[in-house]
Amino acid sequence: MAFLKLIFLIFILHSFMPIPISSTPSLNKEVFAQIRPDFLDFAKKPEIMDWMVGIRRKIHENPELGYEEFETSKLIRAELDLMGIPYKYPVAVTGVVGYIGTGKPPFVALRADMDALAMEVELVEWEHKSKVPGKMHACGHDAHVAMLLGAAKMLQEHRNDLQGTIVLIFQPAEEGGGGAKKMLDAGALDNVDAIFALHVSTKFPIGVLASRPGPILAATSFFEAVINGKGGHAALPQHTVDPILAASNVIVSLQHLVSREADPLDSQVVSIGKFQGGGAFNVIPDSVTIGGTFRTFSKESFVQLKQRIEEVITKQASVQRCNAKVIFHENSSYPVCFNNKELHEHFRKVAGEMLGVQNVVEAMANMGGEDFAFFSEVIPGLFFFLGMKNETQGPLQSGHSPYYTVNEDVFPYGAALHASLATTYLSENPPKHTSPPEGSFHDEL
Numbered sequence: 001m002a003f004l005k006l007i008f009l010i011f012i013l014h015s016f017m018p019i020p021i022s023s024t025p026s027l028n029k030e031v032f033a034q035i036r037p038d039f040l041d042f043a044k045k046p047e048i049m050d051w052m053v054g055i056r057r058k059i060h061e062n063p064e065l066g067y068e069e070f071e072t073s074k075l076i077r078a079e080l081d082l083m084g085i086p087y088k089y090p091v092a093v094t095g096v097v098g099y100i101g102t103g104k105p106p107f108v109a110l111r112a113d114m115d116a117l118a119m120e121v122e123l124v125e126w127e128h129k130s131k132v133p134g135k136m137h138a139c140g141h142d143a144h145v146a147m148l149l150g151a152a153k154m155l156q157e158h159r160n161d162l163q164g165t166i167v168l169i170f171q172p173a174e175e176g177g178g179g180a181k182k183m184l185d186a187g188a189l190d191n192v193d194a195i196f197a198l199h200v201s202t203k204f205p206i207g208v209l210a211s212r213p214g215p216i217l218a219a220t221s222f223f224e225a226v227i228n229g230k231g232g233h234a235a236l237p238q239h240t241v242d243p244i245l246a247a248s249n250v251i252v253s254l255q256h257l258v259s260r261e262a263d264p265l266d267s268q269v270v271s272i273g274k275f276q277g278g279g280a281f282n283v284i285p286d287s288v289t290i291g292g293t294f295r296t297f298s299k300e301s302f303v304q305l306k307q308r309i310e311e312v313i314t315k316q317a318s319v320q321r322c323n324a325k326v327i328f329h330e331n332s333s334y335p336v337c338f339n340n341k342e343l344h345e346h347f348r349k350v351a352g353e354m355l356g357v358q359n360v361v362e363a364m365a366n367m368g369g370e371d372f373a374f375f376s377e378v379i380p381g382l383f384f385f386l387g388m389k390n391e392t393q394g395p396l397q398s399g400h401s402p403y404y405t406v407n408e409d410v411f412p413y414g415a416a417l418h419a420s421l422a423t424t425y426l427s428e429n430p431p432k433h434t435s436p437p438e439g440s441f442h443d444e445l
C-alpha cells in the first residue's frame with residue numbers, strides 16, 4: 001500500500017513539474033527540415049539530371065568569352081522564363097539576376113559564372129566538344145550554370161514556402177574580366193545579406209566538399225613592362241644599349257622581392273610568364289616586353305608588392321642604361337577571396353547533414369584568384385569546392401587544360417547544395433531591423 005502511495009505522489013509531482021522545452025521552431029523551420037533532404041533526391045531524378053546535363057552540353061558546345069556570353073545568357077533566360085522566375089537583364093552586359101521567393105528580406109544570393117577560356121582547341125574527343133575554334137569551357141563554368149539552374153528549378157517549386165528571397169547571379173567574365181565587380185556596380189547585390197558560390201574541383205573525390213574560413217584564394221594582379229634600349233649588331237655591343245640583358249636582370253631582381261623582402265609567413269608570389277624581344281641571333285633589339293603576375297594574401301602586402309615591382313623594374317633597367325615603363329592591368333586585379341566565418345559554419349552544417357560530416361573537409365588556401373572576391377569583399381560570402389574525381393573513371397585533367405573534362409555525376413550535389421544553403425540561410429536568418437522598409441527593394445517582383 002505504501003508503494004502505491006509513493007507511485008501516486010510521484011505522478012502528482014510530475015504533473016506539476018514544468019515540461020522542458022528545448023526549442024520552439026517556427027513553422028517554416030519545420031517545413032524546411034522536411035524539404036532539405038529532398039533536394040538531393042529531387043536533383044538525382046533522371047529527368048532533372050538529364051535536363052541539367054543537356055544545358056551544360058549545349059553551353060559546352062558553344063563557349064563564349066567574357067562579356068560575350070550572349071547565347072549562354074539567352075539560354076539561361078529561356079530556362080528562367082519556362083520556370084516562371086523573374087529576372088533582370090542585362091546586368092554588366094550579359095549578366096542575369098533572377099529572384100525567387102517573397103521579394104522581401106532577407107536576401108541571399110547564389111552565384112554561377114558563365115564565361116569560357118581562350119584556348120587553341122579542345123583536345124577531348126567527345127560528341128559535345130567545343131564547336132568554336134579558340135574557345136573552350138575548360139574551367140567548368142558551363143557546369144556551374146547548369147547546377148544553378150537545377151537549384152532554381154527546385155527552389156521555384158518551393159517558392160511559397162520561402163521566408164525571404166533567393167537571388168540567382170549569373171555573371172559574365174570571371175576569367176580575368178572582373179565580371180563580379182561590374183555586377184556589383186550595377187547593383188546586383190543591393191540589399192543582399194549573404195552570397196554562396198561553388199567551383200567544381202578535380203582535386204577532391206565526388207561527394208566531397210572543401211572550404212575554409214578566412215582567406216581561401218589570393219589577391220591577384222597582372223603587370224607588363226616595356227624596357228627600351230638601343231638596338232644594333234650583336235657583334236658590336238659597345239654601340240648598343242642591350243634591353244635583353246636589362247630585362248634579364250630585372251627578372252632576377254624581381255625574384256628577390258618575395259625571397260628577401262616579404263615575411264616568410266606571409267604568402268606572396270611574383271612570376272614572369274612573358275618575355276618578348278628580338279628575332280635574330282645577331283641583332284640586339286631596341287626593346288623587350290616582359291609581363292607577369294603577383295599574388296598576396298593581404299591588402300597591405302598587395303599594395304607594398306605592387307609599389308616594389310614598379311621600383312625594381314624601372315631602377316634595375318636604368319642600371320643597364322635602359323628606360324622602363326610599367327603598366328598594371330587594374331581591370332584584372334582581384335582582391336583576396338575571403339570566406340566569412342559564420343557562413344563557413346553554416347556551410348559545414350548544411351553540407352554535413354546532406355553528405356556526411358566526413359565529406360566536408362578543410363581546403364588549403366592557394367595562390368589562385370577568383371573574382372567572387374569582389375562579392376565577398378562587400379557582403380559575407382562563402383566559396384567552396386565541389387569534388388568530382390572518380391578514380392574508377394580515370395584521372396581528371398586540371399582546370400584550363402585542353403584535356404579538361406567535367407564529371408557530370410556531380411550535378412545533383414551542386415544543385416542540391418545551392419538550394420539547401422540558401423533555404424536554410426533564409427529560415428535561420430530573420431530580416432534584420434536595418435533592412436529597408438517594405439517595397440523599397442527589387443520592385444520587379
Ligand SMILES: [Zn+2]
Nearest residue numbers: 139175399400
Ligand atoms: Zn578558370
Ligand SMILES: [Zn+2]
Nearest residue numbers: 139140141199
Ligand atoms: Zn573557374
